[in-house]
Amino acid sequence: MRKKKPLIFAHRGVSSKCPENTLSAFRKAIEIGADGIELDVHRSRDGKLVVCHDETVDRTTNGKGVIQEMTAKELSLLDAGGWFGVAFQEERIPLLEEVLNLLQPTTLLLNIELKTDYFFYPGIEEETYALVRKYGMEDRVILSSFNHHTVLRFQRIAPKVLTGILYSCHLYEPHKYAASLGVKALHPPMHLAPHEIIAEAHEAGLLVHGWFSRERFDVARARGYLDSGVDILITNYPEEYLALRDKG
Ligand code: G3P
Ligand code: MG
DSSP: OOOOOOEEEEETTTTTTSOTTSHHHHHHHHHHTOSEEEEEEEEOTTSOEEEOSSSBSTTTSSSOSBGGGSOHHHHHTSOSSTTTOGGGTTOOOOBHHHHHHHHTTSOOEEEEEEOOSSOOOTTHHHHHHHHHHHTTOGGGEEEEESOHHHHHHHHHHOTTSEEEEEOOSOOSSHHHHHHHHTOSEEEOBGGGOOHHHHHHHHHTTOEEEEEOSSOOOOHHHHHHHHTSOOSEEEESOHHHHHHHHHHO
């Protein structure tokens, strides 16, 4: 039986062509016709939800510092694109609200990853859900985190929103674990998503949303991932995957 092809999500926006987690990376995802985007969320000292991968701004901006010790105003002054290329020097660290505002009029789905891995940002689940509701995007959001306490808290306050558990270790019978938590999706890296794991998850009524760690694009491998049976592929190379998926 021919498997359904996955939806293609732009990981941190189209991060192979634009600086990750910036509005230009998200606009690019809209422009190329991606099915959705994935982004990462932290919280500033003054309680704003901001889109950035790391706990600090050191790697992806011209500044230095820990996000939770900086105000949104301080964060907004940083150049979040120059490290990627001079054409992107005007890029700023976006607020989650700015991204919701950008996506709301489109048809794109949004995977919000709450980065509560090191700092727990108490209350971030309620704050995120409040923003999602403000933009009426409850049925277009997938909420994930490596911190499964966060996922469960979110699920409790927003039972209708699709939730998934991120992991990057060889979980034993992840479908049973996910079912025990009541979440709807597994979010494994693709190297931990062999056929049996995907099949068992589907049999248990779960979705599988795969992503890549240290991704390189290779056509033959990409075809394999497109045929793997996963429901969503979260990739730095969405344009390449869309071309392969839709034109063969
Ligand atoms: O959500 C998939 C992926 O983004 C998880 O890893 O480190 O890229 O946020 P990371
Ligand atoms: Mg992420």
